[in-house]
Amino acid sequence: MVENRPLLNLVTHAILILGVAIVALPIWITFVAATHDEVRMMQGPIPVLPGSYFWENLKQTFWGSGLEGTQITPVWRMLLNSLVMALMIAGGKIAISLLSAFAIVYFKFPFRMVFFWMIFVTLMLPVEVRIIPTYEVVASLGMLNSYWGLTVPLIASATATFMFRQVFLTVSDEMLESARMDGATPMQFFWDILLPLSRTNIAALFVILFIYGWNQYLWPLLITTDGDMTTIVISIKQMLEAAEQSPQWNIIMMTALLAMLPPIFVVITMQKLFVQGLTETDK
Amino acid sequence: MLKRVHFPSSPLPYLLVAPQIIITIIFFIWPASQAMYQSLLIEDAFGLSQEFVWFENFEYLVQDEQYLSAFWRTIFFSICVASLSMGFALLLAGFADRVVRGALAYRTMLIWPYAVAPVLAGALWMFMFNPTLGIFPYILEVIGYDWNHYLNGYQAMFLVILAAAWKQVAYNFLFYLAAMQSIPRSIVEAAAIDGAGPMRRFWTIIFPLLSPTTFFLLVVNAVYAFFDTFGIIHAVTQGGPANATTILVYKVYNDGFVGLDLGGSAAQSVILMVLVISMTVVQFRFIEKRVQY
Numbered sequence: 001m002v003e004n005r006p007l008l009n010l011v012t013h014a015i016l017i018l019g020v021a022i023v024a025l026p027i028w029i030t031f032v033a034a035t036h037d038e039v040r041m042m043q044g045p046i047p048v049l050p051g052s053y054f055w056e057n058l059k060q061t062f063w064g065s066g067l068e069g070t071q072i073t074p075v076w077r078m079l080l081n082s083l084v085m086a087l088m089i090a091g092g093k094i095a096i097s098l099l100s101a102f103a104i105v106y107f108k109f110p111f112r113m114v115f116f117w118m119i120f121v122t123l124m125l126p127v128e129v130r131i132i133p134t135y136e137v138v139a140s141l142g143m144l145n146s147y148w149g150l151t152v153p154l155i156a157s158a159t160a161t162f163m164f165r166q167v168f169l170t171v172s173d174e175m176l177e178s179a180r181m182d183g184a185t186p187m188q189f190f191w192d193i194l195l196p197l198s199r200t201n202i203a204a205l206f207v208i209l210f211i212y213g214w215n216q217y218l219w220p221l222l223i224t225t226d227g228d229m230t231t232i233v234i235s236i237k238q239m240l241e242a243a244e245q246s247p248q249w250n251i252i253m254m255t256a257l258l259a260m261l262p263p264i265f266v267v268i269t270m271q272k273l274f275v276q277g278l279t280e281t282d283k
Numbered sequence: 284m285l286k287r288v289h290f291p292s293s294p295l296p297y298l299l300v301a302p303q304i305i306i307t308i309i310f311f312i313w314p315a316s317q318a319m320y321q322s323l324l325i326e327d328a329f330g331l332s333q334e335f336v337w338f339e340n341f342e343y344l345v346q347d348e349q350y351l352s353a354f355w356r357t358i359f360f361s362i363c364v365a366s367l368s369m370g371f372a373l374l375l376a377g378f379a380d381r382v383v384r385g386a387l388a389y390r391t392m393l394i395w396p397y398a399v400a401p402v403l404a405g406a407l408w409m410f411m412f413n414p415t416l417g418i419f420p421y422i423l424e425v426i427g428y429d430w431n432h433y434l435n436g437y438q439a440m441f442l443v444i445l446a447a448a449w450k451q452v453a454y455n456f457l458f459y460l461a462a463m464q465s466i467p468r469s470i471v472e473a474a475a476i477d478g479a480g481p482m483r484r485f486w487t488i489i490f491p492l493l494s495p496t497t498f499f500l501l502v503v504n505a506v507y508a509f510f511d512t513f514g515i516i517h518a519v520t521q522g523g524p525a526n527a528t529t530i531l532v533y534k535v536y537n538d539g540f541v542g543l544d545l546g547g548s549a550a551q552s553v554i555l556m557v558l559v560i561s562m563t564v565v566q567f568r569f570i571e572k573r574v575q576y
Contacts, residue, residue, distance in 0.1 A: 003475055012378045019375040020392045023452060026407035027396075029418070033410065045421035046410075096302040103299035106289050115300050122311045124563050128510045128532045129555040132539045132548060133314035133321070153310035156303055173286060186290045215400035217514035218536070233400045237518045240406060249410065256403050263398035271391060275457060278397075 027260070033253035034058075041249040053250065061254040075255055078232040082214055083262070085150050085231060089213030090206050092155035098198075101164035102190055106176070123158040127219050135222050145226040154219060160205055163280055167198045204277030207270050211263045232259040315556065321549035340550035349526065350534070350551070357530040360444060361508035368448035369500055372455030373493075377485060379456075380463040390460065397453035401446075402514030408446035409519045432520070436527025439520045443528050446519065447512045455500055462496040463489060502566045509558065531555060 029048070033041060036051035061075050103109075104116055127134060134153060143149030171194065179189045195202075220231045230238075236259060239252045267274050290296075322340055344350045379389050396404070411417045412432060420430035432439040466489060474484045513532045516522060522529035522537060529537070535555065539548030 005481075008381075008481060012381050015378050016375060016382065016389050019371070019378075020389065023393055023396055023449070026404070026411060026449065029411055030407055041416070043416075045418050046413075046416050048418065096306070099299040100303040103296035106286055107292070107296035107299075108289055109292050109296045112296070115304055118307050118312065119303060122307050124560045125311050125315050125556065126510050126559060128513060128535070129552045129559060130311070130314040130318050131536060131552065132545060133317035134310055136317070137309060137314055152306060156306040156311060161303065169286070176286065176289075186293075186295055211398050215398075217400060217402050217517075221517075222540070233402055233514075236402055236406050237514075240409070240518055249416065252406070253410065256406055260399050260403055263400075264395045267395050267398040268391060271394070274394075275461075278454070278457060279461065 030253045030256055030260075033249050034257050036250055038248055038250055046249070057250050057254045061251055061258065073227040073230055073235070075232065075235070075258060077228065078230050078235050079258060079262075081147075081229060082231040082233065082259070084147055085216065085220070086210050086213035086262075088147060088151040089154055089216070090209035092151060093157040093160050093209050094202055094205060096155060097157050097160035098164055098195075098202075101161050101168055102194065104161075105165055105168040106186065106189075119156070119158050119161050121158075122156045127154070131218070131222065138223060143223075145224055145229045147229075149223045150216075150220055150229070150231075151213075154213075154216070160209070163201065163205060164198065167201050168194060171197055200273070200276070201280065203270075204273040204280060206277075207266055207274045208277035210266055214263045235259075318549045318552045318556070321545055322553045323546075324549075325546045340546045341554075344547065344550055344554070349529075353526070353529050353531055353534050356440075356528075357509060360440070360447075360512075360528075360530055361505050363444045364447045364451065364508040364512070365501055365504035367444065368451040369455050369459075369497070369504060371448070372452050373459050375452075376456050376459035376463055377489070379460055380489075381481075386460075390457070393456050394453045396450050397457075399450055400514060401450055401511055402518045404446045404450040405443070405515035405519040408442060408449065412442050432524075434524055436524050439524060439528050443512070443515050443519055446515050447508060451504060451507055455504070458496055458500055459493065462493050466492050499566070502562055506559070506562055509555075509562075 029046070032047055032050050034057055035054040036047055037053045037056075040047065040051065063074065063076065100115070100119065104112060138144060138149050138153060141149075143152070175193055176189065179193060184192070215233060216231070217233055220229075220234050221237075224230050224234065232255070236252070236256055239255060323337060324335055325339065375389075375393060379386050379393075382389065399407075412419050412430065414420050414431040414433065417430075423430045430438060432442045470488060470492075471484055474488055479487065509530075510532055512530070513536065516528055516530060516533045517536075520528040522533050531551065532555070535548055535551045538544045538551065542548075
């Protein structure tokens with residue numbers, strides 16, 4: 001702090017607390033809605049203080065099929081699908097990006113720059129701009145309604161490749177010289193030296209990519225028509241549609257809460273890695 | 284780019300890049316080129332025959348009033364989302380930067396909406412603005428304002444902007460706070476000794492020094508508003524009422540998947556591609572320049 005101004009300090013904290021309150025309000029309302037019963041949630045205005053039906057709603061949402069009278073998959077199944085999808089996307093992106101960054105930085109081979117630019121181009125082609133042809137490719141490969149179809153088309157990653165390239169470039173040349181003198185093969189060098197050196201970068205990237213994977217919307221929407229493959233994030237949309245006939249906001253909001261918790265938990269518990277990952281990947 | 288010391292040439296590097304390159308070709312480059320090719324075709328309603336029509340699809344789009352209004356609506360939407368969430372984030376970061384103790388605690392409490400999926404952000408705000416149940420319509424009714432975003436296009440637009448901006452505050456806050464904390468204290472202190480008050484210091488020193496961050500965030504927020512907000516629109520308004528919230532990405536999806544107009548949808552995809560490419564180029568050129576600062 002530059003100078004001591006008690007009044008300004010008070011205002012500072014007041015505004016920050018207000019800001020936190022505004023940011024947290026939607027989540028609070030969601031939580032409150034998930035603690036009331038169906039009847040209460042049909043009278044406006046909705047409550048602002050928690051009720052006593054939290055565990056009951058949780059049980060019905062988690063083990064039951066969510067909304068009554070709809071053909072929606074049990075929530076635990078959708079959470080599992082989301083988890084598998086997020087882990088496969090994060091793991092896949094990291095694995096293939098590590099390998100290609102290793103090749104591009106440590107080997108001189110024909111077409112090296114061609115490959116580099118091909119990877120770069122993926123940065124400019126988000127799913128949203130090539131929806132139908134990509135869908136057709138996945139359909140013709142028979143990958144609809146499968147974890148492979150959900151994840152593989154998303155795991156090419158220019159940002160991750162660039163990040164690892166940056167990390168590898170900072171590794172000193174002497175490392176490789178001494179490793180080669182000791183007779184290490186390229187893959188031994190990769191496993192025993194490069195991987196341990198980029199451990200924190202991998203972890204930071206994993207946090208960001210897990211959230212990215214968990215929150216995918218458009219792609220699962222296209223690829224999954226089978227209820228058993230639906231992800232939790234997609235199910236919210238289906239529930240909102242069903243809510244137009246039979247509003248069961250307590251269940252919908254409980255599902256929304258369950259869908260938000262894993263990525264929020266990751267951000268809060270791994271805050272340092274999260275911040276590192278966010279600032280690194282966007283450079 | 285390449286290490287001075289590197290491994291001798293062998294087939295190994297090809298194997299290493301193979302997974303990434305194969306996926307890139309099959310799922311990125313091939314579909315993108317297909318989109319470009321399809322944008323030059325017109326398919327009849329039953330998908331039986333195709334006709335090569337050069338740029339007719341594009342000519343049609345440029346004259347299509349619905350497409351043009353969706354284009355301007357997307358620009359408006361992006362500007363609103365970016366300015367709302369960046370403004371709010373800048374305000375909070377400016378105050379958080381002043382806090383000596385507890386700055387980290389505030390950061391923790393402000394960054395987690397980043398983890399909320401756009402569609403969930405949409406669902407939450409939609410619930411709070413539900414015309415019969417929500418708290419905001421209830422409060423608005425007390426002051427005599429009638430809220431129903433299912434019928435009123437402006438209100439629907441306001442709602443999706445709010446939901447989209449809310450989610451992005453966390454990201455902008457994080458970058459603004461980091462940028463402010465990297466400004467040398469001595470500069471700010473020198474200004475304080477010269478008698479500049481907190482507001483003056485903010486506008487004449489801190490804010491100008493933040494301009495690279497502001498520019499970077501503008502591009503990131505524009506990309507976010509253009510593409511990542513699909514979930515919000517799809518879940519909350521479905522582009523309605525009466526197309527009042529149809530943005531370009533939603534229109535590509537809707538015309539292609541629901542309306543089955545493949546040529547038209549592909550032409551829209553190509554236009555979007557051009558937009559992403561130009562935004563990426565701007566972003567990269569800026570990052571090269573940032574080194575000087």
